[in-house]
Amino acid sequence: MTPVWVRVWHWAIAILFVILVFTGVVLTYSTSRFALMDYGLADTLHQVTGILFSILIVLFAVAAGVSGYWRRYQRRWQNLSARIRRFGGYLVRGVPEAGADGPSRLELSRGFLILIQQWLSILSLLVLSPLLIVTGLVLLYPELLPEQVAGLGGIWPFALAHYWVGLIGALFLLFHIYIGTIAGFKRMIRGR
Amino acid sequence: MPCTLRCVLSATLAIASVILGFCVAASPAAARSSEAIQRLRCLACHAGANRLTAPTKAAQTRGGTISIPDFRDADHGQIHCLDCHSKGFANFPHRGMKTETCMDCHPRKEEGAEDDKPYDFDRMREEYEGTVHFTEFKHAKEKCCGTSTGKPVHAAPEKTDETGNAHHKAAEQRFTCEHCHEPHYFKATKRIRDPQLILANDNGPCLTCHKDGAAGALSDPAEPSLLAAHRYLPHAELHLSGTRCVDCHSSVASTVAHDLPLGKKADQGCNTCHSLDSVLLTRLYRYVDTSGSELGFHNVRILKDGYVAGANRHKWTDLAAYALMSLGLALVLAHGAWRVLARRPGGARCGREVES
Numbered sequence: 008m009t010p011v012w013v014r015v016w017h018w019a020i021a022i023l024f025v026i027l028v029f030t031g032v033v034l035t036y037s038t039s040r041f042a043l044m045d046y047g048l049a050d051t052l053h054q055v056t057g058i059l060f061s062i063l064i065v066l067f068a069v070a071a072g073v074s075g076y077w078r079r080y081q082r083r084w085q086n087l088s089a090r091i092r093r094f095g096g097y098l099v100r101g102v103p104e105a106g107a108d109g110p111s112r113l114e115l116s117r118g119f120l121i122l123i124q125q126w127l128s129i130l131s132l133l134v135l136s137p138l139l140i141v142t143g144l145v146l147l148y149p150e151l152l153p154e155q156v157a158g159l160g161g162i163w164p165f166a167l168a169h170y171w172v173g174l175i176g177a178l179f180l181l182f183h184i185y186i187g188t189i190a191g192f193k194r195m196i197r198g199r
Numbered sequence: 200m201p202c203t204l205r206c207v208l209s210a211t212l213a214i215a216s217v218i219l220g221f222c223v224a225a226s227p228a229a230a231r232s233s234e235a236i237q238r239l240r241c242l243a244c245h246a247g248a249n250r251l252t253a254p255t256k257a258a259q260t261r262g263g264t265i266s267i268p269d270f271r272d273a274d275h276g277q278i279h280c281l282d283c284h285s286k287g288f289a290n291f292p293h294r295g296m297k298t299e300t301c302m303d304c305h306p307r308k309e310e311g312a313e314d315d316k317p318y319d320f321d322r323m324r325e326e327y328e329g330t331v332h333f334t335e336f337k338h339a340k341e342k343c344c345g346t347s348t349g350k351p352v353h354a355a356p357e358k359t360d361e362t363g364n365a366h367h368k369a370a371e372q373r374f375t376c377e378h379c380h381e382p383h384y385f386k387a388t389k390r391i392r393d394p395q396l397i398l399a400n401d402n403g404p405c406l407t408c409h410k411d412g413a414a415g416a417l418s419d420p421a422e423p424s425l426l427a428a429h430r431y432l433p434h435a436e437l438h439l440s441g442t443r444c445v446d447c448h449s450s451v452a453s454t455v456a457h458d459l460p461l462g463k464k465a466d467q468g469c470n471t472c473h474s475l476d477s478v479l480l481t482r483l484y485r486y487v488d489t490s491g492s493e494l495g496f497h498n499v500r501i502l503k504d505g506y507v508a509g510a511n512r513h514k515w516t517d518l519a520a521y522a523l524m525s526l527g528l529a530l531v532l533a534h535g536a537w538r539v540l541a542r543r544p545g546g547a548r549c550g551r552e553v554e555s
Contacts, residue, residue, distance in 0.1 A: 034508055037470040039478055046469035050433050113541045162506035174520050178527050185531045
């Protein structure tokens, strides 16, 4: 059973992240004559949602630590790589011990993708989100950054890093939602 | 230099010019000599660092002297004083003076006409006459001398309107071109070229009146703090120090615009600069080569002065983003299609639930 606070947190962070990706696209890919939304508003939204996102991630870390919810991730992580490899093998070669009555490739891919979902979730919490927060917060204070790096305005390494982490985050979002359509969204709505 | 000494020196130069005039009357260089001598006569009194005088009746400061090295280096440096100060200035004391205005010469019809061609002076005048600079002072007298940038007008006597509100902008003179484009020191940006120097050159006239604590009849009493007025901008300090005022406060439709939309209407849309086809390329950076690429960044010339989100995209990262997102979408679509096809009768086999 997924606790209510985790479900509420999950959907809050999901909405914030969708806004962050959308406004990030506006901030990066607008032309001088066209923007998907008002650029200034996109910038404000990106900053506000970014700060809220950071706060929610920190709150989750604290709550998960205090409530012991983190153990669930610990259990999931155990042998996760091995299970992914095993399912990957099944997907390629089938399940030798099951013979002709074994699960179909589609079923196997479902299992494989659910394991990938677990891996992605843990990765997004432990690696992606902290990197996104750190690179984003740095960009909130450009006056503290070096004036020049490699002869160019000193913000670029941090902006590039933020962009790459955001890009991987957007890919995570794509796969996370798609695998959600396979595994079902019920657990994050009803709790089971 | 005491005034009597200046007068004596000026009179001596005048006598010398008359004598020299007779001597070289037949010479082909006579005209040039005469002009040079005339200029010397002007400089006898008016050469030197900017010196301000404040006649009490005029309620304004007059620029008494001209910094000659700066004048020589400026666009009008080769023009003779009396070309612009056309009436009443040849002799001292000056009487019945008249000074030509910018539009009396520009756009030039003969020499220099090509240089003036890119600037549509009629459009600029039309745009300017719609600005608050013009409308606030249009009933005042047009006067050229002593009101230029670097020589702010003396604080005019405070007047009150019908409602009793103090009206600080009771300027004694109309706001004209030379308030911003100081004719003695003005340099066209195409001669400056370097964006950072253009930035300082072009922001100077605006800041004369609009910087924090600026004094004078033309200062802006409504916005005592420049930073506070721009606080709505993200990283307002960086915007103020790295951008020309006119890059936001004039429309981006033309390279040299003279309209000044009021307040937040000044914003031309952040994406006009924060984009790959940033208007900065055709305005502040139009005289430098912006085609280069360094470390894979677009618009690297802008990036050398500071990172501009949207304008300084990284081409390899862009390619990677397109490729990865396309691959991700293709995988999702392919798997989705497989799911749909496999659900058709006979398309899927039952099997045990997989571990989840």
